Amino acid sequence: MKCRLESIFSRLYSAFGPQKWWPAESKFEVIVGAILTQNTNWGNVEKAVAALKNKKCLNPGKILALSPVRLGALIKSAGYYNIKASRLKNFLRFFRDRYSSDIKRMHARSLHVLRKELLQVNGIGEETADSILLYALDKPVFVIDAYTKRIFSRHGIVGKDCTYGQAQDIFMRGLKKSVRMFNEYHALLVKLGKDYCHKQNPKCALCPLNGR
């Protein structure tokens, strides 16, 4: 499996090149984006982040100080804006109370401890936690998302109904733990998913993973 996963990575990298993820100007912006992008088109998230920046509200204190209605209005374009407003605040209260809203303090903790803590925040599930760990905190964890499952189940590498943990184990066991590679691999899978591995009408004939 190791060879297979590594070879898929090489082919994706050759086909698409570096993806330069996560697209954000700061680690804090990565975290906000990770929560806002839940089950949502990235373009809609960018608009919400831009609205927060435009009002000079893209920092922990400002977001916490906004009323739910005001915050909801700013992130409206990202969809599920009421629930996401409360999820953002749930994270920010944890971030303030546990780490004094300081990314460096968080960064100093271990992957294992942080993952457990993040999963206790209401609104942060496995994918969001792992996205924060990998892309904001440089921890070597492989992010599994809908694209990853769809692509690898279509190629017979994971079961169609496998759990998040089962899929993650396959990657974590089959690859060397590298933050840089995990970062690029997941970004490349999203690129492949967006361009070639649609839910319906899969353009699999064009998929760079097909053929030799």
Add this chain to the structure above:
DNA sequence: GACCAGGCACATC
């Protein structure tokens, strides 16, 4: 108008 997008919590069985 239908379908989809870089999920998650909660209720119910």
Add this chain to the structure above:
DNA sequence: GATGTGCATGGT
């Protein structure tokens, strides 16, 4: 543990 449902905007 598995399955179903609500949450919502904006692009194709």
